[in-house]
Amino acid sequence: MNMNYTADELAFRDEVRSFLEEKLPADIAAKVKSGRRLNRDDHERWQQILSKQGWYATHWPKEYGGVEWSAVQKHIWDEESNRYGAPRVVPFGVSMVAPVIIKFGTGEQRQYYLPRILSGEDWWCQGYSEPGAGSDLASVKTRAVRDGDHYIVNGQKTWTTLGQHANKIFCLVRTNTEVKAQEGISFLLMDMDAPGVTVRPIITLDGEHEVNEVFFDDVKVPVENLVGEEDKGWTYAKYLLTYERTGLAGIGNSKAALEHLKGIASRQRKNGRPLLEDPTFAARVAQIEIDLQAASISNLRIIASVEGGGVPGAESSMLKVRGTEIRQSISDLARRALGPYAQPFPEEELQDGYEGDYLADPHGAAVSPQYFNLRKLSIFGGSNEIQKNIVSKMILGL
Amino acid sequence: MDFTLNEDQQMLQDTMARLVRGEYDFQTRLEVEETELGFSEAFWNQLGELGLCAVPFPEEMGGFNGSGVDVQSVMTEMGRGLCLEPYRQTVILGGGLIAQAGSESQKNDWLGRIATGELKVAVGLQEPQSHYNLDDVETRAEGSDEGYVINGRKGVLIGGHAADLILVSARTSGDARDREGLSLFAIDPEAEGVERRVYRTMDGAKGCDLFLNNVRVDSDALIGTEGTAGEVIQYQAGRAVAALCAEAIGAMEESVNLTLEYLKTRKQFGVPIGRFQVLQHRMVDMNSELEQARSMAILAANVADDEASVERNRTLSAAKNVIGRSGQFIAEQAIQLHGGIGMTWEYSLSHYAKRLIMINHQLGDDDFHLERYVSLLEAG
Numbered sequence: 001m002n003m004n005y006t007a008d009e010l011a012f013r014d015e016v017r018s019f020l021e022e023k024l025p026a027d028i029a030a031k032v033k034s035g036r037r038l039n040r041d042d043h044e045r046w047q048q049i050l051s052k053q054g055w056y057a058t059h060w061p062k063e064y065g066g067v068e069w070s071a072v073q074k075h076i077w078d079e080e081s082n083r084y085g086a087p088r089v090v091p092f093g094v095s096m097v098a099p100v101i102i103k104f105g106t107g108e109q110r111q112y113y114l115p116r117i118l119s120g121e122d123w124w125c126q127g128y129s130e131p132g133a134g135s136d137l138a139s140v141k142t143r144a145v146r147d148g149d150h151y152i153v154n155g156q157k158t159w160t161t162l163g164q165h166a167n168k169i170f171c172l173v174r175t176n177t178e179v180k181a182q183e184g185i186s187f188l189l190m191d192m193d194a195p196g197v198t199v200r201p202i203i204t205l206d207g208e209h210e211v212n213e214v215f216f217d218d219v220k221v222p223v224e225n226l227v228g229e230e231d232k233g234w235t236y237a238k239y240l241l242t243y244e245r246t247g248l249a250g251i252g253n254s255k256a257a258l259e260h261l262k263g264i265a266s267r268q269r270k271n272g273r274p275l276l277e278d279p280t281f282a283a284r285v286a287q288i289e290i291d292l293q294a295a296s297i298s299n300l301r302i303i304a305s306v307e308g309g310g311v312p313g314a315e316s317s318m319l320k321v322r323g324t325e326i327r328q329s330i331s332d333l334a335r336r337a338l339g340p341y342a343q344p345f346p347e348e349e350l351q352d353g354y355e356g357d358y359l360a361d362p363h364g365a366a367v368s369p370q371y372f373n374l375r376k377l378s379i380f381g382g383s384n385e386i387q388k389n390i391v392s393k394m395i396l397g398l
Numbered sequence: 399m400d401f402t403l404n405e406d407q408q409m410l411q412d413t414m415a416r417l418v419r420g421e422y423d424f425q426t427r428l429e430v431e432e433t434e435l436g437f438s439e440a441f442w443n444q445l446g447e448l449g450l451c452a453v454p455f456p457e458e459m460g461g462f463n464g465s466g467v468d469v470q471s472v473m474t475e476m477g478r479g480l481c482l483e484p485y486r487q488t489v490i491l492g493g494g495l496i497a498q499a500g501s502e503s504q505k506n507d508w509l510g511r512i513a514t515g516e517l518k519v520a521v522g523l524q525e526p527q528s529h530y531n532l533d534d535v536e537t538r539a540e541g542s543d544e545g546y547v548i549n550g551r552k553g554v555l556i557g558g559h560a561a562d563l564i565l566v567s568a569r570t571s572g573d574a575r576d577r578e579g580l581s582l583f584a585i586d587p588e589a590e591g592v593e594r595r596v597y598r599t600m601d602g603a604k605g606c607d608l609f610l611n612n613v614r615v616d617s618d619a620l621i622g623t624e625g626t627a628g629e630v631i632q633y634q635a636g637r638a639v640a641a642l643c644a645e646a647i648g649a650m651e652e653s654v655n656l657t658l659e660y661l662k663t664r665k666q667f668g669v670p671i672g673r674f675q676v677l678q679h680r681m682v683d684m685n686s687e688l689e690q691a692r693s694m695a696i697l698a699a700n701v702a703d704d705e706a707s708v709e710r711n712r713t714l715s716a717a718k719n720v721i722g723r724s725g726q727f728i729a730e731q732a733i734q735l736h737g738g739i740g741m742t743w744e745y746s747l748s749h750y751a752k753r754l755i756m757i758n759h760q761l762g763d764d765d766f767h768l769e770r771y772v773s774l775l776e777a778g
Binding site (some may be wrong): 047132136141159211268272275284322336341342344345346357358372377378380383385388 | 518525527528529530553556592595603633663667676677744751755760
């Protein structure tokens, strides 16, 4: 056993660091570090830079333009990119639909869609959840009926993250109502600008527009947009979910957030001293730091145990639960650090180019909205209760 | 021992509950939040006309001589309605400070108008460096020929944007964080040297930070004896803590009810999700937290108007500590059990959750009150 990086891995880390120092736009990093919302242009600029470097599709096979990084390399990237304030890559295209297309799609689908994802031409969103299908994803009701060489799609999807920017959506649709719920689902690729598709914003409790409802009203979808076999979509959906969960532990993000928290707590004061030196508060911070260290090693251990650069199975559920709990605790502490100043929401401080005084802290304005926004972590990608069911059944055999 | 309300108390609670139910449904609340003023002038006037702003004041000041239990009834219903009107700031804290320390003429000037809802008051006791320690006051008032000159900054005055009168603590003597040497002043928000930075708050209210630059006040702006406001502030903050606890109960009850209803009606895997044991136990925990909180809110209401003592203060800190923790548990779990829908702006639950979390940031969070409890144990 050796927990140190090899010489090659250290060299890789240096390469990653110099790339981030040279290529990560300062304005984007500043936004990420202060918790300000990124706009479409920010995401696209970063996507282009990564794509040019060849580091966008980190887990695709090389033949399709991927990098095939090892588990340790991915871990190094996760840590360093978060530390420098790089934005999270919007995962729906590159990390979610692409692995499904690579594994289950036709040659034509791979040739058509993968380059468009790499180039940023397509922005994908996810059509999984429905008003009646959340944790019980297999109960999807959106209907796709075959009509010659098309499907006619009717129904509604919800919680569609960044759907307002997307031109493509991958959907679970019901193609067979005669069989068991899981057996009548198909995986369909659709255009967001097709006639009959309507997007309606959902405003969340922090006042943000991040998620949407998507309505389908007699939308015509060519049959060649079906991935794999009709009625076998559940298999592909589950394959995609393991990819989704792997990223959700968010260890690198939590490490960056912890440093951010320490910054705030060192500037805020309590009884004439920096809050970070207050015994009660320092103990709370230390406790999270310790838990994060443990989760980080668990994350590394589990990822490293998967051979061939694949994704872990049920273990990723365990990581998701722990990782999101830790990230939420950090956002809770950041809010506590502001004391009475957790209440004001001086929205102007979050605008690009704000040069006025900060009410409480240079990074204060985003703290409470982010605490509320991050309640989503234990809900999306399969709620933490569902993840525990998976661990209980698949790992513990209960 | 009797935990039931007497006839008058019951009547007050019914009046308030009916008023909130009738005038302050969730849609109305969302609209009120969007207004420039940030609260409903009409509803505020109704509180005044119905005598609800007069509840805690002595009869000779136009009040009802109400107890902490009466205040509790009003505040719980305001919590249930997520009401944004500056009742706690004006009636409980502002009115309380004036009633306890004010001169006869100050009381005559202000309390009657507070009791009718004519005068809106904001109170600035905190500062950017103070965290929740109300003795940590750097704002200074220097005596001058005609009165005082005040310099400093007061933080997070909820309702301060629309107040007719602002009460602030300032140091007239003593060192940083001494309780001795604090004085209380009444400030005209329009006076020269007074600047306000106005903002909305996370839970839908509005407030401001107050910047005082060589603000000159007459000597009759001083409330109470110079240098002795520290204990008055502690006492009245304690009454406001009890009011906050009561308000939290209203918001918690609604959160628990909405969640319970959701567990019974939302179906996944072919059954109501309330059939799943893990969610049943979570719901039981939420309910237990509510009961714990309710008990402490009742206790707080009953000691709020007791004579100042270490024991009273300790009890109030205990109550605020429980409310802070149970409020956070209920807010977070109510969202979690609802899933995505619990995070949406258009559903009332998310607003209850925000209010509950922000109550923990008003007059001390659970950590602050735990530390205060310990220090008061040592003092006792």
